[in-house]
Amino acid sequence: MTVENTRVALVTGASRGIGALIARTLAERGWDLTVSARQPEALQGFAEALAGDTGRRIVAVPADMSDEAAVHRLAREHVDAFGRLDALVLNAGMGAIGPFADFPLRRLDKLFAVNVRSAYQLVQQLLPTLRATGQVSPRGARVIAMASMTGISAEPLNSAYGATKAALISLCETLTVEEYTHGVSGVAVCPGYVATDMTSALADKIAPAEMITAGDVADQTVAMTDLARTVVIPRLLLTRPGPNLWHA
Ligand SMILES: NC(=O)c1ccc[n+]([C@@H]2O[C@H](COP(=O)([O-])OP(=O)(O)OC[C@H]3O[C@@H](n4cnc5c(N)ncnc54)[C@H](OP(=O)(O)O)[C@@H]3O)[C@@H](O)[C@H]2O)c1
Structure with missing residues (x-):
């Protein structure tokens, strides 16, 4: 069991990119974590390094978000480990x-399974634990979804990806209006292009140095957990200055 005042997070897609920096920032602030991604070796290596660097308890649970049974196991192992x-x-x-x-x-179908269905399933399965935490913590319990600017503003070639991110924005907002009495709220983080592996193929069109840094996304995402339970920022937009203000 966790010490009473130690806050706990579950971070999916935590082995690299934005998720890894969110996990690291939380652990450096004294949080204990469950971290998840598909590749077990990379995930385990990341978790061990993070535990060694921060002294926090980091539980690694590999899971493919397109696999319903694996997502179920991830939620159960988190609850068993931390409660x-x-x-x-x-x-x-x-x-x-x-x-x-x-x-x-x-x-x-694959995009919706990974980006939306797994999120819906994790929220459903973990809601009793989120409610129990949200009711006793002055900061409530947060569901923080990594959406995208493409979920807000149309981007050519992104009809499918953008639709998954719009769905996440809606999911977070509905969660907040349904669950606020239990101290549970949602925030959809909506960045434009972030310099990670995911955007490396775009490097000839947009220089990585022109993109948003994963560190800025992680810092602002973690800042959501500082808010009191009576405050919610439903959508957190991070975009690039200039003509792309309302584009990825
Ligand atoms: N980069 C951008 O420009 C940008 C902009 C807006 C929003 N986002 C969103 O931000 C989130 C993180 O993106 P990123 O740029 O940090 O990506 P990334 O660098 O490619 O990292 C993706 C992470 O998710 C894991 N992952 C990928 N597919 C998975 C699956 N099917 N099941 C479980 N884990 C999976 C990866 O590990 P494994 O490969 O081992 O599974 C890795 O840990 C995504 O939701 C993305 O849509 C990104």
Whole structure:
């Protein structure tokens, strides 16, 4: 069991990119964590390094977000390990672009499974734990979903990916209006292009140095957990200055 005042998070997609920096920032602030991603070796290595650097308890649970049984196991192992959840960070996601006209339906299904269905399932399964934490913590319990600017503003070739991110924004807002009496609220983080592996293929069009840094996204995401339970920021937009203000 966790010490009473130690806050606890579950972070998906935590082995690299934005998720890894969110996990590191939380652990450096004294949080204990469950971290998850598909590749077990990379995840275990990350968890051990983070535990060594911070002295925090870091539990690694590999899970593919497109596998319902694996997502179920992830939630159960988190509850068994900690019995508490102050922040559920729904960060794991996949990207895929293509013209609306002939975007393959199988790829649409995969995007929704990884980006949306797993998020919905994790919230449902972990809601009793979120409520129990939200009722006793002055900061409540937060569901923080890594959405995207493409969920707010249309971007060519992003009909499917953008729709998954719009769904996450809606999911977070509905959660807040339904669950606030239990101290549970949602925030959808909506960044434009962030310099990570996911955007490395765009490097010839947008220099990584022109993109948002993963560190800025992680810092602002973690700042959501500082708010009192009576405050919610439903959408956190991070975008690039200049003509791309309302674009990814
Ligand atoms: N980069 C951007 O420009 C940008 C902008 C807006 C929003 N976002 C969103 O931010 C989130 C993180 O993106 P990122 O740029 O940090 O990506 P990234 O660097 O590619 O990292 C993705 C992370 O998610 C894990 N992951 C990928 N597919 C998974 C699956 N099916 N099941 C479980 N874990 C999976 C990866 O580990 P494994 O490969 O081992 O599973 C890795 O830990 C995503 O939801 C993305 O849509 C990114």
